Amino acid sequence: MIAMDLMHHSSCFLLPTIPLQRRPSLTTAQLHVCADGGANRLYDEMPLFFPQEDASDVRRRYKPDVIKGDMDSIRREVLEFYASLGTEIVDKSHDQDTTDLHKCVTYIRDSASGLDKSNLCILVVGALGGRFDHEMGNLNVICRFSYMRIVLLSNDSLIHLLPRTYCHEIHIQTSVEGPHCGLIPIGTPSKSSTTTGLQWDLNNTAMEFGGLVSTSNIVKEEKVTVQSDCDLLWTISIKKL
Template sequence: MLSDRFLTSVGGSQSRLVLLILNYRLPPVTLALWKHAQLRVVADGGANRLYDTVSKWSCQSVPKLNPADAVPDIIKGDLDSIRPEVLEFYRHLGSRIVDLSDDQDTTDLQKCIDCALHQLKEDPSQLDGASILAVGALGGRMDHVLSSLNTLYRHEGRKILLCGDGNLVRLLPAGRSRLTPDRATEGPACGLVNLGTPATASSTGLKWNLDNTRLEVAGLQSTSNIIVSDEVIVDTDRPLLWMTEFHDPVQLPETQSSTNGQLE
């Protein structure tokens, strides 16, 4: 079962979460997810985003947040993007800084996922079964987006989600996947897209279900589909990208109430 219910059940205990922050526009729900997460890993440039963004939201108990209210557990990357004053600020507050400047063959997303997977292995009592959610992972330059999607294919079978610019994406492994979309924040638009070896897939729970349908690059892809059920089942013989439109449950500062996006 692959559930995204933690997107609105922020702060609850229904699922464990590892939050990754990358160097692109962060959705307003980021800070609420931050409170819910058991582990927070930030790419070097993502630290700038976090530092500059945290003060734009408020919560009930702290009307005006500041960067010290959201300190990463780990800042990891080649450290070519993080501003020196931001690096020293978080270092002083206890963030573990991991310098991988000698590794120019992997992206910041891959470095953060590797870090998360290592921590999952090292601390199973706290992180066993956790989903990994990367915010700021979609949008902006197309080569970055394609690189992020490619990274998912390197981790077939892992519960990894990418979030950015109104989209959520995960990779469904070969076999049967039962999905429970958070319909308060996801859809109705969705898609099943194949960027790898041609796949044959069937589905239930969609307006236009697949029936042993071949999906392939330069051929048919199931785009602009619609979620019509609280459960979607996909059977596929090859990995497929499952993507939904994402409606942020936290309103922007100028329209949000004081109770939205609580960190307490």
């Protein structure tokens, strides 16, 4: 039998930041990349977190490093505002075969700008809870880049891939996530998946889309373990404040 490497997962990025900082925790990221129309949301919504402050000051403080995409959704005023602050604009309007998220992931993967990639994790905010074709496109990106750690986030859920080549230990941050969770074989049927720490554990269980998938499961322990013969999507609910 071949011993498999262990991969640890922890959503500690969801934990509140030190109150003194008074900043959303994602500001600690090394690189901030907006996918096309995502820049409109940053521009429109960041000032809402700081209603007492001048909107332009807030936007300057939360400036993206890069905006990349096919540029069919970003508003001109938003593009010009961030470009004037030095944001790098990567216009890929000629590429209509990959999504803007795909374009952004390749930017981060191929970026050589002093980014520490040893423990790289990409958090994708606003990735869920909108148009279904966009959501499916985003899931496809995490399957396509299965060798990278990419987490899709909304206000309600978090999703990432558990590659079949590892045993997984998921450390549950019970103050901010759970208890609802799911394990879904999205690409290929699984002949055997085994878990611990769930209300309905899998025990060498077969799963396939169109057959049995594990949705509406419940986390029962602070550590969940998963092992499978195929890549699985892991999803867990995010608690409301």
